[in-house]
Structures are given as C-alpha cells and as structure tokens.
Amino acid sequence: MDPHSLKKLNALRRDRRAAILLTDLGDGRDRVICEGDAVAGALGEAVARVFRSGKSGVAEVDGRNFFLNVHLPAPRLVVIGAVHISQALAPMAKIAGFDLTIIDPRTAFASPERFPGVALHAEWPDEALARQPLDAYTALAALTHDPKIDDPALKAAFEAKCFYIGALGSRKTHARRVERLMDAGVASAALERIDAPIGLDIGAATPAEIAVAVLGAVIRALRTRGLEAGSVST
Amino acid sequence: MSDLVERDHARDPLMIAEEWMKAGRDVAIATVVETWGSAPRPVGSHLVIDADGSFEGSVSGGCVEGAVIAEAADVLAEGKARMLEFGVADETAWEVGLSCGGRIRVYVERLG
Numbered sequence: 001m002d003p004h005s006l007k008k009l010n011a012l013r014r015d016r017r018a019a020i021l022l023t024d025l026g027d028g029r030d031r032v033i034c035e036g037d038a039v040a041g042a043l044g045e046a047v048a049r050v051f052r053s054g055k056s057g058v059a060e061v062d063g064r065n066f067f068l069n070v071h072l073p074a075p076r077l078v079v080i081g082a083v084h085i086s087q088a089l090a091p092m093a094k095i096a097g098f099d100l101t102i103i104d105p106r107t108a109f110a111s112p113e114r115f116p117g118v119a120l121h122a123e124w125p126d127e128a129l130a131r132q133p134l135d136a137y138t139a140l141a142a143l144t145h146d147p148k149i150d151d152p153a154l155k156a157a158f159e160a161k162c163f164y165i166g167a168l169g170s171r172k173t174h175a176r177r178v179e180r181l182m183d184a185g186v187a188s189a190a191l192e193r194i195d196a197p198i199g200l201d202i203g204a205a206t207p208a209e210i211a212v213a214v215l216g217a218v219i220r221a222l223r224t225r226g227l228e229a230g231s232v233s234t
Numbered sequence: 235m236s237d238l239v240e241r242d243h244a245r246d247p248l249m250i251a252e253e254w255m256k257a258g259r260d261v262a263i264a265t266v267v268e269t270w271g272s273a274p275r276p277v278g279s280h281l282v283i284d285a286d287g288s289f290e291g292s293v294s295g296g297c298v299e300g301a302v303i304a305e306a307a308d309v310l311a312e313g314k315a316r317m318l319e320f321g322v323a324d325e326t327a328w329e330v331g332l333s334c335g336g337r338i339r340v341y342v343e344r345l346g
Contacts, residue, residue, distance in 0.1 A: 001263050001343055003255055006251060006252055025267070025341065056277045069278045
C-alpha cells in the first residue's frame with residue numbers, strides 16, 4: 001500500500017468522510033477515491049455501487065481485478081426532543097448500530113432519569129450542534145412539535161445535507177412548518193426532503209411503534225441515499 | 235453493519251499501521267478480499283503486522299492469523315504482494331484452515 005494512500009484514507013476517516021481504497025490486484029497499485037469524485041466507465045459504476053451498499057468487494061473491469069475497500073463513517077442519529085417516542089427510539093437505534101444523541105432545552109424532558117445511558121444535551125439545538133455539527137452521515141429527527149426548537153435544527157440539517165431529515169406532526173402541522181421555513185428563506189427542494197408525516201407508513205400507533213417507523217425510515221434513507229457529486233463535501 | 239460501527243479508532247488496524255509507519259517500523263497489511271460460505275470476518279477486514287511479528291486486527295477468528303503473519307514476514311523481505319487462500323481445516327493433513335467451513339482470500343502487501 002502506498003503510504004500516501006494510507007495517510008489520505010485515515011485523514012478522511014477521521015473527518016467522517018466516505019472513501020474507497022482502490023487496489024489493482026494485478027500490479028498492487030492503489031489510490032483513494034472520495035465519495036463524489038468522478039470515476040468514469042464500468043469502474044465508476046462499481047465505485048458507486050460499493051459506496052451505496054457499504055460492502056467492500058472485488059470487481060473485474062477491462063480484464064483487470066480491483067479490490068474496493070469502502071470506509072463509511074459510523075451513522076449518527078440526532079433526535080430533537082426528549083419525548084416519549086425518543087425513550088423508545090434510543091435503545092432501538094443503539095441496537096441497530098447508530099450513534100444516538102438527544103437534544104432538548106426543556107430540562108423537565110431531558111433528564112438523565114428518563115434517558116439512562118444516552119448522550120443527552122439539555123440545550124437549544126444551535127448550542128449543541130455548534131459543538132457536534134451535523135453531517136451527511138447523520139440523520140435528524142425533529143420530534144418536539146415546537147417550532148422554536150425544531151425549526152433551527154431542521155435548517156441546520158438542510159445545510160449539513162443530512163442523509164435523513166424527518167419531522168413529527170400531522171399533515172396540517174407540517175403544512176404550517178413548510179410555510180414558516182419558506183418564509184425564513186429555505187429552498188423548496190430542501191423542504192421536500194423532510195419525511196413528514198414522519199416514518200415508514202406501517203400504521204404505527206404507540207410511541208414505540210412510531211419509533212420503529214422512524215428508525216425504519218432512517219435505515220432506508222441510509223441504504224438508498226443518493227450519490228450526487230459533492231454531497232458530502234463540506 | 236459492523237464496518238459501519240467503527241468508533242474506536244485507537245484499536246483500528248489502519249490507524250495503527252500509520253502510527254507504526256511514522257515510528258519507522260516496516261509494516262505489512264493483510265486484507266480479506268473475498269469470502270465464500272461462512273467466514274468469521276467480513277471482506278475488507280485488516281490484520282497489520284510489523285517485522286518483529288507484532289500484529290493488530292484480524293482476518294479470521296484466529297484460525298489463520300499465524301499463517302498470515304508468517305507470510306507477511308516474506309512479503310516484508312521481498313516487497314512483493316501475494317494472495318493467500320484458506321479453506322476448510324483438514325485436521326489429518328495438519329493444514330491451517332477455517333473450522334467454520336468457509337473459504338477466504340487474503341491479500342498481503344507491504345506498506346511503502
């Protein structure tokens with residue numbers, strides 16, 4: 001392995017950027033490909049497939065054997081609102097392999113007793129997200145119903161190009177939310193990205209069932225996310 | 235999914251390989267490039283080895299690491315990468331293999 005490739009790969013991984021180490025198994029030469037880099041032809045198709053699936057593997061292109069070793073950042077889930085749904089979502093997300101953070105400035109909700117063992121910030125989203133910014137490998141679920149708390153977090157999620165953005169609320173509540181955010185200057189393309197009503201349509205009724213629906217939607221977004229150029233550049 | 239939950243960079247073989255390289259040690263990197271059947275470690279897993287035989291990471295559940303470390307010494311000496319293949323353990327032949335019944339290919343290369 002080329003020492004420069006190793007250094008570049010490790011630096012990208014520290015920065016939570018997705019990367020592939022491409023090795024030509026014939027001559028042993030390698031190079032690092034960042035997500036969003038243009039790679040032409042059949043090799044480009046293999047690169048896109050591996051980034052999307054997150055599964056490393058061998059690909060034969062033009063009679064040459066390549067190994068594509070993909071390194072994706074650990075997916076994070078940031079939940080706005082230390083509410084009843086979040087209490088069910090926290091352990092489920094952990095089991096599914098997500099690094100979970102809950103943010104809610106209302107200290108009555110955001111109490112360690114209600115969320116044992118969870119990374120919990122009893123702060124406004126702007127404060128908590130300044131310390132640990134959102135990125136393209138982070139999902140955001142806004143669950144407070146309170147525009148003062150949810151809206152700033154949603155704006156931050158659009159800017160960071162979070163791979164999933166969901167917001168709790170009925171169609172009526174969501175229509176008002178879209179109106180508010182449009183007035184605040186958010187582009188309609190960004191607003192269309194909001195998963196609302198939140199979660200997979202499984203007829204969820206209880207807080208725990210809604211948590212399942214939200215987690216399902218997050219996983220679907222992670223596994224089918226687009227690979228448009230520059231989607232993870234900061 | 236385990237490859238996605240790689241939070242502990244302190245024990246990460248590629249981070250360790252970089253540290254060893256910066257400390258002036260010769261390093262070989264072994265990578266699982268293909269698996270068939272049940273294999274203990276997924277494609278992309280790394281074992282890193284230095285010239286003294288110190289190692290970090292894994293390419294199997296401990297079944298073939300010894301053989302890979304021995305091959306790594308040759309790769310470090312010669313500089314040429316090689317592909318190793320391990321199949322089911324054949325106890326009567328005293329061969330190194332995988333007790334789980336799977337088969338894996340491991341690419342071993344020198345860093346630099």
